[in-house]
Amino acid sequence: xFLQGNEACALGAIAAGCRFYAGYPITPSSEIMERxxxxxxxxxxxxxxxxxxxxxxxxxxxxxWTGAKSMTATSGPGLSLMLENIGYGxxxxxxxxxxxxxxxxxxxxxxxxxxxxxxxxxxWGTHGDYEIIAFSPWSVQEMYELTIKAFNLAETYRTPVFxxxxxxxxxxxxKAELSKDVEIIKRSPxxxxxxxxxxxxxxxxxQGKKLSITGSTHDEWGIRKTQSPEIxxxxxxxxxxxxxxxxxxITEYEEYYLDGQTTVLVIAYGFTARSALRAVELxxxxxxxxxxxxxxxxxxxxxxxxKSLPTSISKIIVPxxxxxxxxxxxx
Amino acid sequence: MIETLKKYIRPDxxxxxxxxxxxxxxxxxxxxxxxDELKLDIDKMVFLSGIGCAAWIPSPxxxxxxxxxxxxxPITFATGIKLVNPKLKVVVISxxxxxxxxGGNHLIHxxxxxxxxxxxxxxxxxYGMTGGxxxxxxxxxAKSATTPQGNPERDFDLCKLxxxxxxxxxxxxxxxxxxxxxKYLKTALQHKGFSFVDVISPCxxxxxxxxxxxxxxxxxxAIMNLKTAVxxxxxxxxxxxGEF
Ligand code: SF4
Numbered sequence: 001x002f003l004q005g006n007e008a009c010a011l012g013a014i015a016a017g018c019r020f021y022a023g024y025p026i027t028p029s030s031e032i033m034e035r036x037x038x039x040x041x042x043x044x045x046x047x048x049x050x051x052x053x054x055x056x057x058x059x060x061x062x063x064x065w066t067g068a069k070s071m072t073a074t075s076g077p078g079l080s081l082m083l084e085n086i087g088y089g090x091x092x093x094x095x096x097x098x099x100x101x102x103x104x105x106x107x108x109x110x111x112x113x114x115x116x117x118x119x120x121x122x123x124w125g126t127h128g129d130y131e132i133i134a135f136s137p138w139s140v141q142e143m144y145e146l147t148i149k150a151f152n153l154a155e156t157y158r159t160p161v162f163x164x165x166x167x168x169x170x171x172x173x174x175k176a177e178l179s180k181d182v183e184i185i186k187r188s189p190x191x192x193x194x195x196x197x198x199x200x201x202x203x204x205x206x207q208g209k210k211l212s213i214t215g216s217t218h219d220e221w222g223i224r225k226t227q228s229p230e231i232x233x234x235x236x237x238x239x240x241x242x243x244x245x246x247x248x249x250i251t252e253y254e255e256y257y258l259d260g261q262t263t264v265l266v267i268a269y270g271f272t273a274r275s276a277l278r279a280v281e282l283x284x285x286x287x288x289x290x291x292x293x294x295x296x297x298x299x300x301x302x303x304x305x306x307k308s309l310p311t312s313i314s315k316i317i318v319p320x321x322x323x324x325x326x327x328x329x330x331x
Numbered sequence: 332m333i334e335t336l337k338k339y340i341r342p343d344x345x346x347x348x349x350x351x352x353x354x355x356x357x358x359x360x361x362x363x364x365x366x367d368e369l370k371l372d373i374d375k376m377v378f379l380s381g382i383g384c385a386a387w388i389p390s391p392x393x394x395x396x397x398x399x400x401x402x403x404x405p406i407t408f409a410t411g412i413k414l415v416n417p418k419l420k421v422v423v424i425s426x427x428x429x430x431x432x433x434g435g436n437h438l439i440h441x442x443x444x445x446x447x448x449x450x451x452x453x454x455x456x457x458y459g460m461t462g463g464x465x466x467x468x469x470x471x472x473a474k475s476a477t478t479p480q481g482n483p484e485r486d487f488d489l490c491k492l493x494x495x496x497x498x499x500x501x502x503x504x505x506x507x508x509x510x511x512x513x514k515y516l517k518t519a520l521q522h523k524g525f526s527f528v529d530v531i532s533p534c535x536x537x538x539x540x541x542x543x544x545x546x547x548x549x550x551x552x553a554i555m556n557l558k559t560a561v562x563x564x565x566x567x568x569x570x571x572x573g574e575f
Contacts, residue, residue, distance in 0.1 A: 020415055046414045050407065051440040058400065058407025065398065066415035088401050205396045205412060206419045208374035212391055214399035224391060
């Protein structure tokens with residue numbers, strides 16, 4: 001199939017079981033919303049265009065609690081508006097997917113031009129203490145596949161998951177194979193108390209469970225505990241640990257020409273990785289011992305992989321479409 | 332606590348956090364009485380609130396599905412819930428600052444969409460929880476923590492605002508007029524489409540003590556001065572109640 005990255009993302013969401021979308025128009029992500037408006041009714045799902053991005057993510061979280069896998073898509077300015085409610089999603093352990101098709105910023109920046117300036121925003125943007133999962137697709141194929149994975153990890157770890165795309169991948173048109181035979185993690189209908197914390201399954205509103213859902217610090221039953229340092233520590237540790245301790249299961253990367261002989265390593269993600277791979281190949285043609293580590297997940301970082309890099313590497317290059325954000329992880 | 336309403340309250344949540352004299356406890360009771368009289372199945376209802384004293388009316392008190400959301404945003408969460416499961420009865424209860432300042436955009440758009448939900452505004456003309464700052468509902472001239480010389484701005488008439496945005500059922504009651512309030516709440520809860528009830532509920536702690544009943548048209552003075560609240564042709568500084 002020959003199609004656009006943003007359209008592949010929408011189709012991946014439908015394949016993953018997404019049945020609710022709320023969004024607000026913003027370049028360069030709007031094709032995702034437009035395609036969802038066409039696809040969701042066919043799949044017996046619900047689409048709504050909200051009054052702003054704050055409303056979009058609010059509706060997405062409400063829908064998730066009502067039993068629907070749900071998603072929104074935006075770009076930097078919209079993501080800035082969503083951040084408070086994304087924190088609510090983390091605090092209430094709400095599975096949902098947020099797509100950020102990055103454009104040049106800060107502020108309105110260059111709405112139609114590619115950049116990767118939001119890498120740290122998705123990692124640290126909402127206040128407080130937490131870990132985050134973010135995929136970084138480099139092709140139309142991955143816009144499809146990683147959207148599905150984003151939904152699966154959202155369910156597995158009960159947390160908002162980012163698909164951190166960019167204008168180039170979002171608007172890229174190329175061939176992709178959209179397999180219908182994909183692994184999907186379904187939500188268990190059997191959730192019972194406790195509703196929050198390690199091992200708790202995602203419950204659904206309207207089933208007589210008398211759920212107490214709050215963005216305040218709460219215990220396993222959702223009851224507000226705003227004076228207890230122990231509960232605060234327990235739950236922020238839980239939000240971090242469920243991702244940190246599973247980092248090896250979550251992280252995905254690809255290696256090119258990376259072996260005991262490699263002396264120069266390029267670490268890249270997103271669309272930049274395509275140019276990075278070409279550069280490495282050109283260096284190889286000229287006899288240079290260059291290699292590439294391509295991050296399919298930017299968050300969390302593949303710490304164990306990074307610790308076990310060959311000792312032959314004397315130089316690491318991190319090309320990014322920003323002034324240097326992810327490179328700080330390797331300094 | 333009325334015995335028949337105890338079943339709607341979570342164990343061990345009383346006493347409420349409300350100050351003595353606060354109207355919000357009365358509104359809580361009025362809403363539960365409306366639900367009880369209509370014999371609604373509370374397990375098929377979801378109660379949402381934002382941030383502020385009023386947001387505590389359903390959460391943690393109600394033994395039901397409650398969602399205590401971010402400041403100003405309960406209507407957006409409620410929209411997602413109602414769209415996914417239209418069989419649920421969705422009720423938003425929050426304060427005037429939450430619903431009409433930070434959340435004003437969501438309020439008018441939910442009314443415009445005519446999405447079926449009941450929004451109840453516990454309106455005390457002030458930000459209570461954060462210490463008595465001026466709100467969009469504070470009458471002109473009223474003193475607050477951030478208008479020590481008196482509020483220079485005009486206030487919102489929330490019923491007119493929501494009606495103008497397209498809501499079919501709009502009413503204003505007060506916690507002093509319990510029978511009318513319960514009637515409005517019952518009508519709102521049974522309404523097909525978006526319904527809005529503005530409930531005048533006094534905050535003596537933050538509004539009353541600064542204005543000492545000198546400020547006509549405010550929540551606190553309306554309750555203290557019966558005539559003002561029931562007036563059908565409001566003069567300057569009076570509040571009109573009823574169904575609009
Ligand atoms: S501060 Fe005002 S609104 Fe808040 S509980 Fe006290 S009286 Fe009620």
